[in-house]
Amino acid sequence: MRPDARVEAAIICLEQILSGMAAEQALTRWARGARYAGSGDRAAVRDHVYDALRQKRSAAILGGGEDARALMLGVLRAQMADTGRDIGSLFSGETHGPDPLGPAERALVDAPLPATLPADLPEWLLPMLNTQYGADLPSMLDLLRYRAPVFLRVNLSKSTPDQARAQLLVDGVETLPCVLPGALRVTQGARRISNSRAYQDGLVELQDLSSQSAIAALPLPENGRILDYCAGGGGKTLAMAAQIRARFYAHDANPDRMSDLPERAQRAGVVVQQIKTADLPSEQRFDLVLCDVPCSGSGTWRRDPDAKWRFDAAALNRLNATQDSILDAAAPLVAQDGVLAYATCSLLREENDARIESFLGRTSGWKLVSSRQWRLGEGAEQPQNGGDGFFVAHLTRE
Numbered sequence: 001m002r003p004d005a006r007v008e009a010a011i012i013c014l015e016q017i018l019s020g021m022a023a024e025q026a027l028t029r030w031a032r033g034a035r036y037a038g039s040g041d042r043a044a045v046r047d048h049v050y051d052a053l054r055q056k057r058s059a060a061i062l063g064g065g066e067d068a069r070a071l072m073l074g075v076l077r078a079q080m081a082d083t084g085r086d087i088g089s090l091f092s093g094e095t096h097g098p099d100p101l102g103p104a105e106r107a108l109v110d111a112p113l114p115a116t117l118p119a120d121l122p123e124w125l126l127p128m129l130n131t132q133y134g135a136d137l138p139s140m141l142d143l144l145r146y147r148a149p150v151f152l153r154v155n156l157s158k159s160t161p162d163q164a165r166a167q168l169l170v171d172g173v174e175t176l177p178c179v180l181p182g183a184l185r186v187t188q189g190a191r192r193i194s195n196s197r198a199y200q201d202g203l204v205e206l207q208d209l210s211s212q213s214a215i216a217a218l219p220l221p222e223n224g225r226i227l228d229y230c231a232g233g234g235g236k237t238l239a240m241a242a243q244i245r246a247r248f249y250a251h252d253a254n255p256d257r258m259s260d261l262p263e264r265a266q267r268a269g270v271v272v273q274q275i276k277t278a279d280l281p282s283e284q285r286f287d288l289v290l291c292d293v294p295c296s297g298s299g300t301w302r303r304d305p306d307a308k309w310r311f312d313a314a315a316l317n318r319l320n321a322t323q324d325s326i327l328d329a330a331a332p333l334v335a336q337d338g339v340l341a342y343a344t345c346s347l348l349r350e351e352n353d354a355r356i357e358s359f360l361g362r363t364s365g366w367k368l369v370s371s372r373q374w375r376l377g378e379g380a381e382q383p384q385n386g387g388d389g390f391f392v393a394h395l396t397r398e
């Protein structure tokens with residue numbers, strides 16, 4: 001596909017997303033109808049769509065409107081400023097390309113970029129985040145505009161980082177080691193990871209750097225019983241299992257969410273026993289219960305920008321109620337000297353420290369041992385090479 005045809009395809013997908021369709025669904029539907037599109041075309045269209053979603057508010061200013069064409073124009077204007085290339089070549093009016101620029105659009109793209117642009121975040125969240133992060137907020141907001149790096153976790157029970165890097169390289173995946181032992185940042189070939197031998201043999205797993213750091217900081221009980229209470233696909237279970245020998249148990253209110261876990265565990269060489277909700281009360285108590293609760297995902301909005309525009313105060317309230325009820329249900333499962341760990345991939349205090357304060361306020365016999373908020377971009381010298389937002393608190397009985 002020509003570059004302008006890719007832009008037109010992105011505009012078509014964005015129109016559907018703006019009418020309420022999920023971004024992934026819109027891209028999949030377009031790709032099904034575009035048999036002529038190769039993998040490079042699909043990747044380029046996806047990048048255009050996700051760039052426009054990440055930068056939706058600023059792109060609307062730069063493109064002169066909130067419709068799909070204006071957003072695409074705005075995001076290209078930001079990307080192509082200072083390159084000397086003319087956006088008009090992407091709005092050429094040729095078959096399969098977008099219509100040519102109108103006079104107002106032409107005037108817009110010829111004008112200098114505004115000195116300031118709005119934050120690419122729903123406005124209602126800004127006061128909340130400003131109270132929490134203060135002077136650090138602008139740099140985090142800037143990071144939200146750009147793609148997140150891809151990180152791998154080396155399965156240290158199967159491979160050293162050097163062996164894993166060499167094996168990945170054979171399949172065209174280039175990486176650099178992070179400061180955190182066993183964490184790799186992918187610098188080239190991210191789309192080849194899932195077919196690479198290193199991934200298929202369980203030497204590496206996709207996992208964000210901050211999640212890896214949070215798991216590494218957990219007080220993991222050697223030879224103990226560990227319950228991943230909100231296990232989902234089991235990413236955290238497998239990360240814990242790579243660190244220590246213990247008995248691992250996985251639970252999820254929606255057991256279908258754990259359907260990939262047996263295959264992933266086998267690939268990683270780990271035994272994980274799944275437990276149904278009804279069977280939890282009769283289980284012996286656990287030395288560590290990790291609650292990686294459902295949350296806004298605000299720490300991962302670079303990867304899922306669609307979600308940030310759909311998130312509202314009512315959703316936050318619903319999530320807080322679920323987060324509280326999970327802590328209440330999980331606490332009695334912890335052994336007398338055990339640890340209750342609470343985790344989110346959220347940047348919002350309301351989902352993090354505030355949930356712990358609320359739990360301690362209504363539940364006697366527990367104390368906070370430590371809590372840590374990972375900010376966007378932590379874990380690397382250059383924030384754009386750092387991880388997602390993440391939060392973990394450790395609690396024990398008093």
Ligand SMILES: C[S@@+](CC[C@H](N)C(=O)[O-])C[C@H]1O[C@@H](n2cnc3c(N)ncnc32)[C@H](O)[C@@H]1O
Pocket residue numbers: 229230231232233234235236237251252253254257292293294295322325326
């Ligand atoms: C953030 S995801 C877990 C991600 C997973 N730990 C991982 O690393 O791949 C949250 C999970 O909590 C589950 N969940 C939602 N409500 C729950 C509840 N009341 N009790 C237990 N799990 C719940 C969801 O089905 C979802 O799979």
